[in-house]
Amino acid sequence: MINEPLVFIVILNFNSYTETLRCLESVLDNDYSNYQVVVVDNNSTDASKEILDNHSDKFKLLTNSTNLGYANGNNVGIKYALENNADYVCILNNDVEVEKNFLSELINYMNVNENVGIAGPCICDFQERDNVQSMGANINLFTGLAQAKGKNTSYTSIKEDSLSVDYLGGACFVARKEVFKKIGLIPEMYFLFFEETEFCLKAKKAGYKLICLNSSRVYHKQSATISKYKGLSYFFLNRNRIVFMRRNAKLYHKVIFSFYIIIETFARKVLKNEPLSLFRVYLDGLKADVNNINMNQVNSFFKKS
Numbered sequence: 001m002i003n004e005p006l007v008f009i010v011i012l013n014f015n016s017y018t019e020t021l022r023c024l025e026s027v028l029d030n031d032y033s034n035y036q037v038v039v040v041d042n043n044s045t046d047a048s049k050e051i052l053d054n055h056s057d058k059f060k061l062l063t064n065s066t067n068l069g070y071a072n073g074n075n076v077g078i079k080y081a082l083e084n085n086a087d088y089v090c091i092l093n094n095d096v097e098v099e100k101n102f103l104s105e106l107i108n109y110m111n112v113n114e115n116v117g118i119a120g121p122c123i124c125d126f127q128e129r130d131n132v133q134s135m136g137a138n139i140n141l142f143t144g145l146a147q148a149k150g151k152n153t154s155y156t157s158i159k160e161d162s163l164s165v166d167y168l169g170g171a172c173f174v175a176r177k178e179v180f181k182k183i184g185l186i187p188e189m190y191f192l193f194f195e196e197t198e199f200c201l202k203a204k205k206a207g208y209k210l211i212c213l214n215s216s217r218v219y220h221k222q223s224a225t226i227s228k229y230k231g232l233s234y235f236f237l238n239r240n241r242i243v244f245m246r247r248n249a250k251l252y253h254k255v256i257f258s259f260y261i262i263i264e265t266f267a268r269k270v271l272k273n274e275p276l277s278l279f280r281v282y283l284d285g286l287k288a289d290v291n292n293i294n295m296n297q298v299n300s301f302f303k304k305s
Contacts, residue, residue: 078186102121121212126222137166
């Protein structure tokens, strides 16, 4: 491609340099030429910073003095990209392996379709590579859930070249610089989960299209880092659903959601034998400061792991 736009690929690392180096191996072999890679270390407590620094001739390494979560960590990389004249920013989880053409397919499509603000690949399972994890989703403000498209279907059975969606998974997406300038960076008050949901919702409300492109494909291990910390994923996935609704839903959405969440919680107790402490998690979401992270609460999960 002549005059290829400059793309920055931002990869966040926390105590998982082995995953990050494996991810980088596939990223640095992609067939798009005008790109730079930024690795952001989110104040790892293992040997990540030293080991990644030994490989930093191939990428820019930024190090945070504290771990403020997925959004804040990625935003450090996004700010660096925008300050260095990025046309596009690709957010990529470190537990992802990419196809050689994953980036060129996305950028070529977005160059032709200027109304597309954010685009993402078809995300498939790392082990069962024909199995689709995500092709984006539609956001339902009555239930506080993103209704996944294509999940657990066979990649080879997909007939659509592209899908218009409300949401693209944070494992991998590409956004234009104009999107960040118009709606801001990824919301930082969630720490983990729902931050990319709100970011996508804001982009959609701002008039941008979001597209999942079938010809671009990556493979995702699913929460390889956060699964190390017991209870972290369960707590924030459920708590932040409430925070997301408080921040983004209209009154009539919230009224219906209130009835829905009570019925759903009892159903989860009966059908899945989930603990009634789930109500306490939801209560925490109702009491939470919707504009700030409670780091004492966050750190309690890391201390007990």
